Amino acid sequence: MKKIVLTTVAISMLLVGCNTAKTAKATGNDLAVTNPIETALDLTKVENDKVPVSINPGRFTAETVTYRLPRVVQGTYSVSDFGKYIDDFKALDYNGNVLPSNKLDTNTWTITNASQLDKIEYYVNDTFDVESVGGIGGEQPFSPAGTNIEETNYVLNLHGFIGYFDALKNAQYNLEVTAPSSFLRTSALQETGSKVSEDGNITTSTYFAPRYFDITDNPMFYGELDVEEFQVGDIKIVLSVYSPNKKYSASQLKEVMQKMMQAQKAYLGAVNSTPRYDIYLYLSDGAETSPKGFGALEHHTSTVVVMPESMPEAALYESMIDVVSHEFFHIVTPLSVHSEDVHYFDYNSPSFSKHLWMYEGVTEYFATLFQVDQGLGSEEEFYDKIMGKIQTASAMDDTMSFTAMSENVLDEPYAAQYLNVYQKGALIGMSIDIIMREESNGNRGILSLMKELSLKYGKNKPFEDDNLFAEITAMTYPSIGDFLTTHVSGTTPIDYPALFAKVGLEVAESKVKTNYIQNNGAFIFKPDMAKGTIAFSEAVKNNSFWAENGVLPGDVIKTIDGEELTLATAQNIFSKAFVWQPGTAIDVKLDRNGTEVVVKTTLTQSYTLGQSLKEMPKATQAQKDLRQAWLKG
Numbered sequence: 001m002k003k004i005v006l007t008t009v010a011i012s013m014l015l016v017g018c019n020t021a022k023t024a025k026a027t028g029n030d031l032a033v034t035n036p037i038e039t040a041l042d043l044t045k046v047e048n049d050k051v052p053v054s055i056n057p058g059r060f061t062a063e064t065v066t067y068r069l070p071r072v073v074q075g076t077y078s079v080s081d082f083g084k085y086i087d088d089f090k091a092l093d094y095n096g097n098v099l100p101s102n103k104l105d106t107n108t109w110t111i112t113n114a115s116q117l118d119k120i121e122y123y124v125n126d127t128f129d130v131e132s133v134g135g136i137g138g139e140q141p142f143s144p145a146g147t148n149i150e151e152t153n154y155v156l157n158l159h160g161f162i163g164y165f166d167a168l169k170n171a172q173y174n175l176e177v178t179a180p181s182s183f184l185r186t187s188a189l190q191e192t193g194s195k196v197s198e199d200g201n202i203t204t205s206t207y208f209a210p211r212y213f214d215i216t217d218n219p220m221f222y223g224e225l226d227v228e229e230f231q232v233g234d235i236k237i238v239l240s241v242y243s244p245n246k247k248y249s250a251s252q253l254k255e256v257m258q259k260m261m262q263a264q265k266a267y268l269g270a271v272n273s274t275p276r277y278d279i280y281l282y283l284s285d286g287a288e289t290s291p292k293g294f295g296a297l298e299h300h301t302s303t304v305v306v307m308p309e310s311m312p313e314a315a316l317y318e319s320m321i322d323v324v325s326h327e328f329f330h331i332v333t334p335l336s337v338h339s340e341d342v343h344y345f346d347y348n349s350p351s352f353s354k355h356l357w358m359y360e361g362v363t364e365y366f367a368t369l370f371q372v373d374q375g376l377g378s379e380e381e382f383y384d385k386i387m388g389k390i391q392t393a394s395a396m397d398d399t400m401s402f403t404a405m406s407e408n409v410l411d412e413p414y415a416a417q418y419l420n421v422y423q424k425g426a427l428i429g430m431s432i433d434i435i436m437r438e439e440s441n442g443n444r445g446i447l448s449l450m451k452e453l454s455l456k457y458g459k460n461k462p463f464e465d466d467n468l469f470a471e472i473t474a475m476t477y478p479s480i481g482d483f484l485t486t487h488v489s490g491t492t493p494i495d496y497p498a499l500f501a502k503v504g505l506e507v508a509e510s511k512v513k514t515n516y517i518q519n520n521g522a523f524i525f526k527p528d529m530a531k532g533t534i535a536f537s538e539a540v541k542n543n544s545f546w547a548e549n550g551v552l553p554g555d556v557i558k559t560i561d562g563e564e565l566t567l568a569t570a571q572n573i574f575s576k577a578f579v580w581q582p583g584t585a586i587d588v589k590l591d592r593n594g595t596e597v598v599v600k601t602t603l604t605q606s607y608t609l610g611q612s613l614k615e616m617p618k619a620t621q622a623q624k625d626l627r628q629a630w631l632k633g
């Protein structure tokens with residue numbers, strides 16, 4: 001998963017089936033179904049923005065069975081509670097009569113007289129609609145993990161529609177999706193057939209999933225889509241774009257994505273874990289019922305991305321390169337290298353691996369490093385990104401054990417530190433890379449380590465969580481083991497200047513580029529929760545654009561480009577301001593002690609004081625060679 005840090009931090013800061021009888025036989029505590037579970041979604045029978053769903057599991061021999069929607073889905077590291085979005089749950093017998101059922105908790109139903117159960121029927125609300133109105137209680141799913149139901153677009157993250165029986169976790173699934181024939185449809189799930197109604201207006205597509213994991217791991221898009229395909233080596237890439245106001249098309253993004261993914265493939269070398277990879281891009285138009293959580297959620301062979309449609313073209317391309325490259329690198333980990341916690345994931349009561357530093361951190365590091373390795377970005381741009389991660393990580397708990405945080409990521413105080421997986425997690429990856437380069441005279445790095453782990457394990461063989469550090473140490477060097485126990489499971493902060501010195505770099509004070517809502521990753525606003533207002537903080541003095549335009553600490557922001565700024569609207573408005581580019585005209589109205597102050601101008605590049613990475617004036621040839629191996633290995 002890759003969240004656009006802005007939205008998450010800003011929030012915390014500012015505030016149907018057939019009646020054929022099939023048999024499921026009891027085998028100990030499990031039931032072995034002889035035929036796939038038949039499931040159906042009908043997009044032609046949506047009522048009040050709710051999709052009807054039918055689940056036909058076959059005949060049970062047990063008298064009580066349990067059906068669940070996921071509480072947590074893989075890759076999110078937060079509670080989603082998809083059972084909250086289920087209405088009118090009914091269990092029906094073979095005569096169409098309602099069987100007794102009991103809702104045990106938000107996500108769980110038990111059904112009695114289950115030997116008479118023919119099918120389950122219910123309606124599903126989408127999650128996008130509730131994001132902006134406070135939801136329906138508790139946490140809301142991260143937008144790329146969520147669902148959308150509207151006339152022109154359906155985001156079918158299937159874990160939001162289809163659940164599982166405790167007794168049939170490893171059962172196969174057949175899925176039918178019925179939709180208007182005019183809809184385009186793309187799916188990472190294997191399509192096995194389709195049929196069209198006599199009038200040609202409705203098409204039912206059939207899909208197959210070997211087990212429930214494949215239901216949750218293969219999203220779909222239906223509706224008024226724009227779709228492009230291209231090849232990256234042996235992998236077919238399918239790019240599906242939904243832009244409600246037609247501002248962007250798949251053809252616009254195709255060249256950018258193709259160039260980027262070809263560079264990724266060149267960087268990875270012989271890593272072919274999938275013949276097809278899907279990119280689903282939903283562009284949010286900022287309406288009340290549009291999603292507000294920007295970023296992406298990885299799946300093994302696809303990713304769902306949500307971005308603002310209002311983004312300038314250059315900013316969208318840059319964000320897509322950043323986000324999609326991160327998600328695509330997940331084909332290394334956790335697809336090819338993962339622990340038992342990932343392989344045998346429990347959607348209701350999950351246990352989490354200690355190694356988010358690897359799943360998310362190393363993935364983020366690859367997504368940053370490959371750009372300089374493949375010539376998509378300069379060394380200076382890479383250094384700036386690394387220093388930005390150090391700056392952001394330093395504002396978090398730098399003494400918290402990273403393995404403890406990973407293993408307890410749903411609980412406080414660890415949950416609040418989750419975003420550090422993209423900052424310090426990536427820096428852990430960088431540190432291992434530099435140490436391995438030094439130990440091997442530049443010949444080995446973290447990419448070669450991950451390839452070796454992939455060969456040892458692979459997607460069907462998990463590692464034991466507690467043994468990973470010992471295995472990595474045995475495969476590499478004692479210095480790597482010391483680093484992992486001291487700085488990853490341990491609580492000692494990483495000595496970055498010492499690491500950079502190995503490659504002939506040093507940290508220097510300088511003027512660095514920043515955006516218009518942050519200084520080096522730190523927000524320049526101070527909310528007043530009692531008054532419901534947001535003012536500029538003292539940090540605005542060090543943001544050159546606002547300082548040059550006369551903005552002072554304490555100035556309350558009333559409107560930005562005509563939109564009133566409140567705690568409720570802050571996420572949407574700041575998301576737009578986050579991607580402002582020099583040359584953009586802005587109109588900001590401030591309240592300074594009762595006097596209106598207007599900043600109506602054209603944006604210029606903003607700078608702040610910070611730290612940057614510079615080459616040591618007297619770096620040795622050995623240091624320079626090691627740097628070359630690190631950046632261009």
